[in-house]
Amino acid sequence: MRHLVLVPAVEMYSFIDEANKVGLPVILLTAYSKNGDEICRSIIEKLGHDLGSKVKVIGKKEVQESYYGRLVLGKVTVSMEKQRVAEEVASILKLSVDIDASSPESADMIVAALRAAAECAELPLQDCVLIAGSQSSVLGAERVGMPCVVIRNSSTSRAEFRRANAVMDGFGGADLTISKLLHKSPCL
Numbered sequence: 550m551r552h553l554v555l556v557p558a559v560e561m562y563s564f565i566d567e568a569n570k571v572g573l574p575v576i577l578l579t580a581y582s583k584n585g586d587e588i589c590r591s592i593i594e595k596l597g598h599d600l601g602s603k604v605k606v607i608g609k610k611e612v613q614e615s616y617y618g619r620l621v622l623g624k625v626t627v628s629m630e631k632q633r634v635a636e637e638v639a640s641i642l643k644l645s646v647d648i649d650a651s652s653p654e655s656a657d658m659i660v661a662a663l664r665a666a667a668e669c670a671e672l673p674l675q676d677c678v679l680i681a682g683s684q685s686s687v688l689g690a691e692r693v694g695m696p697c698v699v700i701r702n703s704s705t706s707r708a709e710f711r712r713a714n715a716v717m718d719g720f721g722g723a724d725l726t727i728s729k730l731l732h733k734s735p736c737l
Contacts, residue, residue, distance in 0.1 A: 562596060567727040569603050574670045576605045580612045580662035581655060581685075607666045612658070615665035621657055659689030667695070678730055687713045698725060 568575045577592060579585030586608060593601040612618040667674045679690040679697045682705060690697035691712050699705070699713040710716050717725040 562600075564725065564727065565592075565596060565604060566600055569600060571727055571731070573727065574605065574672075575603070576607055576666045576670060578662050578666060579606060579608045580665070581658040581689075605666075605669055607662055607669060611669065612661045612665045615661070615668050617664035617668065618661045621661050655685060656689060656692070659685060660692055663689055663693050663695055680725070681713070684708070684710065698730070700725060 565575050577585075577589045579589045582588070589606055589608075593604060593606075596604065663674065663677075663679065667677050670677070674693050674695045677695050679686060679695050681687050681690065681697050681699050682702050687697050687699060687710055696714045697712075699710040699716045701708075701716065701718050715725075
């Protein structure tokens with residue numbers, strides 16, 4: 550069984566190289582990261598043309614064009630229209646109305662990005678592994694049923710990630726490697 554490794558923007562040349570050598574698609578998610586595009590460009594640049602060209606990038610555009618992204622964006626449009634109609638009716642009736650038609654945007658964007666990445670790789674969500682660095686990413690992966698491994702960084706070194714399938718301190722050596730992922734998958 551082939552699995553997909555979904556990687557948020559983190560420097561990890563050897564990890565990506567190892568994944569590529571064993572035929573695992575690697576996708577960098579930039580859609581829900583504030584500096585995702587900038588960090589992704591840096592990673593692709595460091596990988597060089599050969600390896601960099603084998604990495605897929607899922608940004609906001611790819612999420613919007615994905616099947617799930619179109620569905621989510623359609624819901625947002627409907628919610629905004631409901632809000633507009635409610636405000637118009639309230640205005641006519643000289644009432645005050647406060648309808649919260651918003652959704653938790655970051656959570657929805659994470660879920661949409663994860664689904665878009667799995668769609669891009671043509672794999673079911675449960676056959677993907679998200680390599681994450683934040684609680685919101687872990688919660689997004691849990692929400693869609695995707696296994697998740699957290700790589701600690703300087704700002705999350707003391708955080709607890711109880712909902713992650715595994716927590717590691719870094720890449721390579723005694724930390725996260727493709728062989729460890731393959732031996733632990735699909736349940737990690």
